[in-house]
Amino acid sequence: MTRELPVDIDRSSTVPLYQQLATQLTAAIHNGTLRPGDPIEKEIDLAHRLDLSRPTVRQAICEMVTRGLLIRRRGIGTTVAHQVTHRRGELTSLYDDLLQAGHEPRTELLTLDTDSTYPPAAEALHLPPHTGLVKIERLRYMNDKPLAILCNWLPPAFAEVTATEIDHGSLYAWLRSHGQRPCVAQQTIGARAATAHERRHLRLEDPHIPVLTMARTGFDATGTPLEYGEHRYRADRYTFGQTVHES
Incomplete structure (x- = not known):
């Protein structure tokens, strides 16, 4: 079951919004809040909940996929990667x-x-x-x-x-x-x-x-x-x- 993680987006910060999201999701993986195999909220749901555009959310997710932290699977969605x-x-x-x-x-x-x-x-x-x-x-x-x-x-x-x-x-x-x-x-x-x-x-x-x-x-x-x-x-x-x- 997909959980809604608390994410704090600071719109006054000079840090890009996608990077803020990626950083907080990464921290959740490293501290064990998100475990290997856990599903990640759908892009459209994250965007709606955090009042972000879908391209911003997609950029954050894509960065984490590139770094090997998340996996995208057709028909399954995006999940936390196993130990990398x-x-x-x-x-x-x-x-x-x-x-x-x-x-x-x-x-x-x-x-x-x-x-x-x-x-x-x-x-x-x-x-x-x-x-x-x-x-x-x-x-x-x-x-x-x-x-x-x-x-x-x-x-x-x-x-x-x-x-x-x-x-x-x-x-x-x-x-x-x-x-x-x-x-x-x-x-x-x-x-x-x-x-x-x-x-x-x-x-x-x-x-x-x-x-x-x-x-x-x-x-x-x-x-x-x-x-x-x-x-x-x-x-x-x-x-x-x-x-x-x-x-």
Whole structure:
């Protein structure tokens, strides 16, 4: 059942009205007044109750959807998103990010293939197209809920890796323990519809929820590529942030 939250709009303030609304709804989420899955009042109802225009209310809701705090679903309406992991534009592992955010990460190994051919990964690793690579596919959980499918390819020099070595913890930590230190990465962020494989493992009941994608190549200090990854995240539980500067 949708609740009417107390919202105080100060029309004498220089803060835009949509921002005042978004700020107070965000505070309600952070302090637990609004919980994951709770429905949000319809735009027309909020506009009428607060004496705001519908475009103003829509702008506030859209901003919170963009930030991953709310989810819009056809036929259901707008609801509070479940726990969302925000990742900074720094070279860190998802496992470490989850730990630092106070979550409990867990890993399930889906695939370990020490002779996998995948030309895009070979190209990223500066190897011939049909080189046999080490393919590691893992399902990362956050507080026992599936968050991401992480698929990585390593050069053949790592073919002796075993399942017990990489079925928990961070891949980057494992690389460092073997004398390889990723120092910089090139990555591309995107979004698309989930495949059947992704919907099954990420438990995406709503076919309209997309996956956030990341393709990343990690390099050591000499510029040698150490790993190539293609990762898919639940877009309702994961956001990626980046700080940009004037050139």
